[in-house]
Amino acid sequence: MFTGLVEEVGTLHSISKQGEAMVLCIRAGKVIEGVRLGDSISVNGVCLTVTAFSSTSFHADVMPQTYRHTSLKQLRPGASVNLERAMAANSRFGGHIVQGHVDGTAIIVNRIVDSNAVVFEFQLEHPSIGRYMIPKGSIAIDGISLTLIQVEESNFAVSIIPHTLSQTSLTHKNIGDTVNVECDVLGKYVERLLGFTSKAERDIDTRLTQSSSKSSKITESFLTEHGFC
Template identity: 60%
Template sequence: MFTGLIEEVGKMQRASKKHEAMVLTIDASVVMQGVAIGDSISVNGVCLTVTSFNASSFTADVMPETFRKSNLQLLRPGQPVNLERAMLAGGRFGGHIVQGHVDGTGVIVSRESDANAVVFSIRTSDDDMMRYIIPKGSITIDGISLTVVEVHKGGFSISIIPHTLKETALFSKQPGETVNFECDVIGKYVEHLLHFRSGESPLSPAKSASSGKGKLSAAFLSENGFF
């Protein structure tokens, strides 16, 4: 598990690709401290497993599902990537619950200054994911824990302060570029459980939404033992 607080910006050293499988080698320093084979490191919000390392870099495999669901397939040597080690049990929880399981990608539509902040408007690649994106709720963009400012048809916007922008790879991102996003996991688990309790398949969210069953209400939550 991660918190969405980026520890450092690493650099892509090499990407070996065979069809939809990849082996990434990433230059880093902070996340190399105490690293061991099998450790989890978030790369642009994707939880990857360290398979080998030296003093200044680590290697990780990317399987086809991750290749298809994330922007790792677009990485080129020399590009910056956001890095975060898995959270220690006694660590400070400064962001929100981040699994490192990317839900999909989005394309930056605009980047505009707003006083001391920069507002990014992002168009999602999967409209089904929009039901998990809530105004003022948490979202992870390329591994960064952020707050949703607004939600609009087919997308959403986030605002980022100067410090976070400067200390992450989002600093160089421009309109037209692709970012990874992970929705808040709590909503996904609640929806999954409600579908089971309503007798519907949790694997068919679109069907469930259109059927009208399993709608959230105080009465429904009480009947199903939530309070």
């Protein structure tokens, strides 16, 4: 689990690609401190596993499922990437719950300077995930915990303060670029639970209907025979 607070911006050193599978070599510093094989590191919002590392870089595999559904496939050597280690149990929870499980991608359609902030407007490539977004709710863009300031059917916007812009890869993002989007997990759990509740209610209604439709074995002759009439 992550918090969406980017620890550092790394640099993609190299990519080894075979079909829709990739191995990324990423140059970094802070996130390598105390790293072990098998540790999780968020790369542009995607939870990846460290498969090898040195004092200046680490390697991570990208499987076909991740390749197909995230923007990692668009990375090229030299690209800047947001990095965050998995949350430690004794650390502050400064952002929101980020799993590193990308829901989809979005394209930057506008970038507007608003006093000391920059407003980024996005268009979802798969509008269906927009149902998990609410104004003033949380969202992770390329692994950055942000607050939604506007939500429409397939478009949304966030406002970036100068510190966040300068300390993340968003500073290099322009109109037409693609980013990874992870919606707040709470909405997804609620939707799933409500779906199960609805199914259970439908099953109960079906059983009641089937029960009431069965013909009763209690007839007038039955009652007479047993001394009730």
